[in-house]
Amino acid sequence: MLATSLAASAAVAEENAPLSIGPGAVAISLRVNGVVRTAEVPPHTTLAEALRGSLNLTGTKIGCDRGACSACTVWLDDIPVASCMVLAIDIGDRAVTTIEGLSRGDTLHPVQTAFIAHDAVQCGFCTPGMVMSCAALIARNPNPSLDDVKTAISGHLCRCGTYPHVFAATLAAAKAAKS
Amino acid sequence: MRPFEWIEAASSAEVTAAGATTVADAMVMTNGHRKVSDPTVVKAGGIDLLDLMKEELLQPRRIVNLRGIAGLDKIAGQEGGRLRLGALATVAQLAVDPLVRPYAALADAARNAASPQIRNVATLGGNLLQRPRCWYFRSVHHHCVRKGGETCFAFGGENQYHAIFDHRGCAIVHPSTLATALVAFDARIELTDAAEAKRETALEEFFVLPTRDPHRENDLRAGEIVSAVLLPKLAAGARSAHLKQAEKESFDWPIADVAVVLEADAQGLCRRASVVLGAAAPVPHRARSAGGGAARQAAQ
Incomplete structure (x- = not known):
């Protein structure tokens, strides 16, 4: 009886548990420099790694990889952040601007x-x-x-x-x- | 950083349903056994979490993202004159929000914490719950008392940035600069559990000394999230300031910081002084005799 109700409540808990994704690669989309790009990355991928590795935007540099040197600074909705300390999967619909997106064609910022x-x-x-x-x-x-x-x-x-x-x-x- | 599963939470009930534990519990290992196996932990801004995970001090099986919980970043006045700071408000928001400005010591502390890039991501809740910066605690090669080991290596080792008060058992200093100011204002912290039930406690009492439990810095319980910090209405004529001394003039951790809140009467005489020291003890340290002395001196 007790075992049955425990199993039942465990099943309910499992049912109510929110959906998890990963740890393998998952499809994400990133709005980078005005263009929506897709990438397949595991949840533990930082934005800096996704930009450089998946999207080949290697203008963003990774120095310390701990948020202590700011070499990896990009904008999220026009706010500068250390892209090594945010996860690519957590960007959502925020606009990412990298150094590649700063110039207008051949005209530098x-x-x-x-x-x-x-x-x-x-x-x-x-x-x-x-x-x-x-x-x-x-x-x-x-x-x-x-x-x-x-x-x-x-x-x-x-x-x-x-x-x-x-x-x-x-x-x-x-x-x-x-x- | 080790791979993990990812959950987007829309409410605190979902955090509990996901089986979240505290980061402190997830890091304790005694006699080779982890207190929690395959832990699930929550993430707000993620700055300290990613730091711990990159150093492989923390290896969660799952991360529950709180960033999608609606309204948790709001800063708003309440009836009775209290100010409610949502736990997901960023440190950068606290530095510039017009409602925070009268609490000058808090705005100062926020403006001087970390670097602009970190302040733009780091949250109030995460800042209060971040783990200590002690280099033995942050070293995978030192199984210190805070991680479930037997020894506080700071006592016999390099300890120039460690506690000068209340360090029996473990000599960390509390890492939150915001906490120094918040405790000086007698702020309260609001925690929300699975049933969306809220409990509120004085922030000063939320922090835990190593003599009570060396494995955690605060009283957060498994499945709970910090939902807000509440600032009492400022007394008329109250003035405050926060000063931070670091080794570098640009971004750095404080080697000492202090928040002072003075309340004056109609004649401009100081009636009450609240003085709290940061980077001095394992919790924000209220300097009672200094506070009392300041009040008496100004009154004479």
Whole structure:
């Protein structure tokens, strides 16, 4: 009797349990740079891995893979995030923008142009992430102060030490974007 | 990171139906036996969870995603003047929300926590429940007392970032910067279980010292989720601030932080001072004598 009711309640619990997917590859769709793309990835795939591995968008770099260097910064609905610390399966319908989606055809984004003009690149590994953070800053704040720029890139590590050139480039890009 | 199954939860009832345990329980192993085998854990922003999983400190069989639970990210005033902070509100939201601004110490703490990229994803609930940063706890090679082992390696080892108060049995410092400010405001935490029943407790009492249980930092129960944090109505003339000292000027963990809430009377004299220290003890540490001293001094 008891065994029967336990089995019955277990069956009810099983029935009420929400649907699980994985651990193998599952089909997901990602809206990246304005285009809906599909990928087959297991649930433990990070957005950074899906972008680079499945979608061949290798402009996004993976540095520390722990959210501590910000090299992998992309936008989710125009907000900069570390793509190594979010799961591809968890993106849903949020729009992903990567460094590949920043230029308009052959026309570079003002921040990219300013990075070149101000020699804000050395080895270049941190650059795509830096550009994404600086472009997000001037999109939401057209008149950033030096402190605003420092705050915007406070999560980025650049072992070449390009920081002063990044500050100058971003301030110049904000000015250029207005004119 | 090991593969896992994925569940999208639409309610706290589904979290319990999925058999979720706490991350703390999922990490305890004593005498070679895991406290929970094949654990199911919940995920909000996922920042600390992914960190633990990438280090293979946590290997859940299933993850239940809370991000789809409607309304859990809302920040809204309540009747009686309380402010309700939804558990899925991001740290970035807390830093800029106009309703949070009067609670200056909390907005300051949120603005100075982690990096912009992390603040944009990390949630209030996840920030309060994140596991400690102690390097022995975070090392798969050290089976420390917090993970079910016998030893706190910090006592005989490298301990310059460890607790200076209340560290009997384990010398972690509590990792949440938001908690320092929230406890100073006498915030309460709301937890929701399978039946959507809510329990509310003072945040200060939610945190657990190692002498009570070295395996967990708080009183979260299996199947429960943190649904909100509630801030009491600010007293008229109350002022607050949060200060963080780190080794780096850009993003870093605090080596010490402090939140102070002062309540003044009509003459502008301090009647009550709430002083809470972060990165000093295994829980946010209320500096009672400093608080009392500040109140007396300002009144004289």
